[in-house]
Amino acid sequence: MRIAVDLVNTHRDGAELLAGPDDLRRFLLDHAEPEPVSVTGAELAKVRVLRQRLRAVFEAERDVDAAAILNALFAEHATRPYLSDHDGAPWHLHVSTMDADWGRSLAALTAMGLAVLVAGRGFGVLRRCAAAGCELVFVATTPGRVRRFCSPACATRTRVSSYRDRHRGGGGRTAGAQPAG
Numbered sequence: 022m023r024i025a026v027d028l029v030n031t032h033r034d035g036a037e038l039l040a041g042p043d044d045l046r047r048f049l050l051d052h053a054e055p056e057p058v059s060v061t062g063a064e065l066a067k068v069r070v071l072r073q074r075l076r077a078v079f080e081a082e083r084d085v086d087a088a089a090i091l092n093a094l095f096a097e098h099a100t101r102p103y104l105s106d107h108d109g110a111p112w113h114l115h116v117s118t119m120d121a122d123w124g125r126s127l128a129a130l131t132a133m134g135l136a137v138l139v140a141g142r143g144f145g146v147l148r149r150c151a152a153a154g155c156e157l158v159f160v161a162t163t164p165g166r167v168r169r170f171c172s173p174a175c176a177t178r179t180r181v182s183s184y185r186d187r188h189r190g191g192g193g194r195t196a197g198a199q200p201a202g
């Protein structure tokens with residue numbers, strides 16, 4: 022679940038955090054993928070496409086559209102789930118084959134993570150920040166309260182700017198403080 026959110030957030034507000042295969046390699050290691058991890062340019066390209074589809078899950082207006090994206094990812098990339106303790110790792114669930122490339126295995130893994138979450142809590146927990154100019158996605162896991170912003174900073178910024186909009190009576194703009202020369 023965290024890996025799906027973090028992956029979507031590697032591309033937002035005009036920033037590209039997965040500029041090359043090595044960035045994706047580091048991302049995977051940061052998300053507990055065991056060495057050896059190697060990433061090709063072709064795999065990076067596939068993961069970027071996957072990232073767009075995952076973002077659409079968070080931004081979909083209708084649950085049925087978000088579900089269709091996850092189901093398509095399963096159909097295209099997931100295998101029958103199986104338990105493995107390969108290479109001395111603790112028992113864990115695989116939803117793609119051992120020889121799957123990163124495009125496939127990340128698709129299966131992230132779709133599964135989001136689907137399990139949604140099956141328990143509904144699509145409402147998958148959110149995009151409501152602040153203008155912020156494209157971060159997040160999972161609203163705080164029970165009983167609808168969180169609209171990715172961070173306190175975005176919440177404050179939005180509150181301040183809507184206060185300003187309400188109180189803008191003309192002449193309220195700060196004087197241009199452009200340094201001369």
Ligand SMILES: [Zn+2]
Nearest residue numbers: 105107113115
């Ligand atoms: Zn494994």
Ligand SMILES: [Zn+2]
Nearest residue numbers: 150155171175
């Ligand atoms: Zn935000």
